[in-house]
Amino acid sequence: MPDPKPERRTVIDPAVAELLTGLERQRSDAALPRKEREKKARERAKIQARREARATYDLPPALREKIRLLAEEQRVPASQIVTLALARFLDDLACSKVDLGSYKCPSRSPRYDWNLEFPPELIEAPRSKKKGQGRA
């Protein structure tokens, strides 16, 4: 039997490591000219602001591909397509235009009571093109 892969041990408290990294960064920033320091601070603030807006969900690859194609076709960011789609979905759900119950199947996971099972045509079907469609 092969030896188990040795695990790297944490030798310092994670909070201490985090603090040290922050202090090192501050120190190296302090050595930069003012303009560069400000630029770095702006970049960091931008990254931090974006972090709040990030979410990770599992999506069926076909759906992801559809979003990518639509975004390319409309020449807009895919994130904005998804934002619009989700906002519209939540509106429809609030107005009972969508019934989650029709997709629910019991889940065997201890974490969830239900799974949503989608008919394949909902996910896989190619996106129909309608010309002259107005703003949804």
Next chain:
Amino acid sequence: MKIIAFANQKGGVGKTTTAVTLAHGLARHGRRTLLVDLDPQGHTAFSLGLEKSPGLYRLICLDEPLRSTVQSARPNLDVLPGDKRSESVKRLITLSDFRESILSDRLRAADYECVLIDMAPSLDVLHVNGLVASDWVVIPTRLDALAIDGVKEILLTMGEVGQRGHGFQGFSILPTFFDRTTRETLAQFKEIVKAFGAHVWPPIPQDTRVREAAAYGQTPWEYGPDSPAVTGYLDNRQRIGGYQQALDRLMEVIDA
């Protein structure tokens, strides 16, 4: 029951403040806690808004039972106070048989979940008694060369106590008065982390509110619950350091 000592032979590093704050923190979490003052300055009781009194003297020299020598300071928190008569305790202990375990014998019989011992900045028989009684030692230190030398000294003393058969479960180093704007702090912090690795707890930021709290006889949880010394630094939306995080680490030690 876990007995934790707060020790550093260097004075003014935040031993009493740390012991008082963490003892009250444990009590607020519903842990029955006893705070023992081994320092003849008697500042433990003072920090909690009580009068100094010879609790330790009555326990050791007059052989009174522990329950009659402690004072209730807060819900779930009792204090065994000290004052200048703690000096007489040292003389009595020096003349006694089995002198190194006198305090340990008294405390082990106590009905508390945690006992925190605030040690004096000295290296006398009372100090050794405190170390022999403890399972874990928290070493508060400022990040300057002199205080860090104190850390080295206390570790050597612990080694000597260990050689006489006492087994510590471990120790932690708690940087206090942490001022992240100075180069010296960073240099000393790096040194100490390099030397002691996971033994170093996240630091307690320098904070005037803590000094003010003692003047009002309140703990930082009462006087400045939102102050940096309690909540730590905000770094990348994460809170780092502060007594809240030190309390989390201490509870991990107690529950281990």
